[in-house]
Amino acid sequence: MNCQKCRTPLKLDNSLQDLHPSAVDLLTGSSGHSVEQSTSTSRTPFPEERKELYDKVSQDASSPTFKRVIPPARHGIGSQPAMAASTKAGLKDNPAMSFIMLTDSQVVPPQAMTNGTGNTRSKNKSRKRNGAADDPSDPEKPKLSQQIESTTRLFEILSARSDIDHPICTECTDLLLSQLQSRLSTATKERDTYISFLKSLNSSTPTSSDLSKAQRSLADARNAESKAFDDLLALENERETLDAEIVTLEAESLALDAEEQDFWRSRNAFALTLSGFQNERDALTAAYDHDAQQLERLQRTNVYNDCFCISHDGHFGTINGLRLGRLPPPQNVDWAEINAALGTAALLLATVAEKLEFKFQGYRIRPMGSTSHIEKFEPPSAPSSQSSSKATVPSAKTVPSLKNPSSSPSPSASVRQQPKPITTLDLFSSGDLLIGNSLLHRRLDAGMVAFLDCIRQLGEHVETTSAAAAAAAAAAAANENSPSSKSASSPGGGGAESPNSVKGRPGVKLPYLISKDKISDVSIKLGAGTDETWTRACKCALTCCKFLLAHTSNVGSARAKR
Numbered sequence: 001m002n003c004q005k006c007r008t009p010l011k012l013d014n015s016l017q018d019l020h021p022s023a024v025d026l027l028t029g030s031s032g033h034s035v036e037q038s039t040s041t042s043r044t045p046f047p048e049e050r051k052e053l054y055d056k057v058s059q060d061a062s063s064p065t066f067k068r069v070i071p072p073a074r075h076g077i078g079s080q081p082a083m084a085a086s087t088k089a090g091l092k093d094n095p096a097m098s099f100i101m102l103t104d105s106q107v108v109p110p111q112a113m114t115n116g117t118g119n120t121r122s123k124n125k126s127r128k129r130n131g132a133a134d135d136p137s138d139p140e141k142p143k144l145s146q147q148i149e150s151t152t153r154l155f156e157i158l159s160a161r162s163d164i165d166h167p168i169c170t171e172c173t174d175l176l177l178s179q180l181q182s183r184l185s186t187a188t189k190e191r192d193t194y195i196s197f198l199k200s201l202n203s204s205t206p207t208s209s210d211l212s213k214a215q216r217s218l219a220d221a222r223n224a225e226s227k228a229f230d231d232l233l234a235l236e237n238e239r240e241t242l243d244a245e246i247v248t249l250e251a252e253s254l255a256l257d258a259e260e261q262d263f264w265r266s267r268n269a270f271a272l273t274l275s276g277f278q279n280e281r282d283a284l285t286a287a288y289d290h291d292a293q294q295l296e297r298l299q300r301t302n303v304y305n306d307c308f309c310i311s312h313d314g315h316f317g318t319i320n321g322l323r324l325g326r327l328p329p330p331q332n333v334d335w336a337e338i339n340a341a342l343g344t345a346a347l348l349l350a351t352v353a354e355k356l357e358f359k360f361q362g363y364r365i366r367p368m369g370s371t372s373h374i375e376k377f378e379p380p381s382a383p384s385s386q387s388s389s390k391a392t393v394p395s396a397k398t399v400p401s402l403k404n405p406s407s408s409p410s411p412s413a414s415v416r417q418q419p420k421p422i423t424t425l426d427l428f429s430s431g432d433l434l435i436g437n438s439l440l441h442r443r444l445d446a447g448m449v450a451f452l453d454c455i456r457q458l459g460e461h462v463e464t465t466s467a468a469a470a471a472a473a474a475a476a477a478a479n480e481n482s483p484s485s486k487s488a489s490s491p492g493g494g495g496a497e498s499p500n501s502v503k504g505r506p507g508v509k510l511p512y513l514i515s516k517d518k519i520s521d522v523s524i525k526l527g528a529g530t531d532e533t534w535t536r537a538c539k540c541a542l543t544c545c546k547f548l549l550a551h552t553s554n555v556g557s558a559r560a561k562r
């Protein structure tokens with residue numbers, strides 16, 4: 001057998017092994033009546049009311065259930081089939097097979113136990129002395145199965161009468177005793193506490209004044225409770241109102257959030273549009289600045305100086321890097337370069353005359369590169385003196401004005417007018433020949449004289465127009481300074497200047513004086529002088545051309561500003 005708590009194997013006492021069957025029957029037969037015990041008739045330590053309540057509850061309660069069920073007593077223990085059946089029933093009723101050790105005094109009377117034990121021991125001793133073997137057919141000796149069954153029933157009886165499963169070992173018994181002792185002390189303390197509380201209740205019986213005070217305090221508490229309940233209802237109503245207001249405010253908040261989202265969307269779209277406009281404005285501003293700088297650079301650029309760059313190279317005057325003139329052989333210039341320089345100078349005069357809207361009198365320049373020439377118109381039938389004077393040096397009166405360059409002749413002259421013969425004057429030469437310079441360069445000299453006459457005519461036109469422009473500017477400045485002078489339109493007033501005053505006003509003049517075939521008292525003819533003089537005359541002619549070019553640039557700039 002094992003301990004029912006720690007499952008430690010147990011060794012039963014010999015008294016349980018030699019227990020007499022009659023003692024076992026006595027214990028098992030009286031076990032059914034041992035459960036029902038009569039209540040004590042002694043005076044109970046609790047009130048009768050509690051006892052009545054306990055009796056009332058006990059009537060409705062079911063019968064108690066025990067941990068162990070004790071089978072009824074058997075008859076015929078000596079028969080083997082009955083013993084086997086009872087053993088099987090005991091094992092079925094109690095699978096745990098609990099056992100407990102009982103002494104002989106607890107099972108049978110001491111006398112019977114002494115007699116039975118003495119007889120048994122004397123028989124055993126005599127059998128041992130005789131050396132005879134145990135006879136299993138001896139009716140007085142209990143069998144092993146009967147001993148196990150009887151021991152099992154004894155342990156079941158003990159387990160059914162208490163809350164402890166038997167058998168248990170010595171150590172578990174000590175632990176169980178200590179636990180029971182602590183429970184006993186706790187129950188004793190509770191009992192003492194209940195007794196003291198009952199005494200205090202019996203001693204402290206409330207008086208009528210205490211009852212009236214308790215009733216008044218109860219009434220006040222109920223009034224306070226009703227008032228608090230009313231306040232609670234008011235607070236509940238106020239909470240419902242606040243909840244409804246919160247719902248309304250949340251709806252307004254959602255509407256404001258949606259409106260804010262729309263605002264930010266529109267604001268972002270506007271910012272993108274504005275950024276696009278600003279970028280476009282910046283691009284236009286940058287383009288305008290670039291174009292303004294380009295315009296200013298172009299305005300500062302003189303196209304005439306770029307097309308006709310007039311300078312000098314030692315004693316030679318140059319135009320676009322082409323030297324015009326001749327010197328002795330160490331510094332001699334080829335005729336191809338001279339012809340190209342003369343063609344460029346002819347193109348310069350034609351361009352300036354076109355820009356100033358001037359028409360040469362008796363000449364037409366044909367710029368054709370290295371083979372340029374000037375066409376000379378001979379006057380119709382007229383006195384030789386007049387024709388020669390008009391052909392050589394035209395007076396300033398015959399120069400047409402800027403507004404009317406082609407002045408019509410008088411009716412009498414138109415009647416006698418005949419087709420004008422044209423003479424072609426070359427501005428180039430083919431080179432040196434063995435004949436003298438006067439015969440070789442006759443055509444070139446005639447062309448150079450006509451070229452110089454064209455410069456003179458253009459210079460006189462510049463002088464006349466510049467004087468008129470200066471007079472007009474002075475009159476405008478005078479009118480701005482004195483507003484009262486604008487109303488002076490009487491014959492005796494000074495409202496406008498007369499032609500004589502304009503004619504007497506000095507204008508822009510050429511840097512060198514031109515007279516017939518000479519410029520600065522140097523002949524332009526190659527055959528009339530040396531190479532040095534002709535080179536100097538050509539240099540002076542180019543200087544006059546540069547002067548005319550600068551005046552034309554100024555006139556163009558002034559027109560652009562207006």
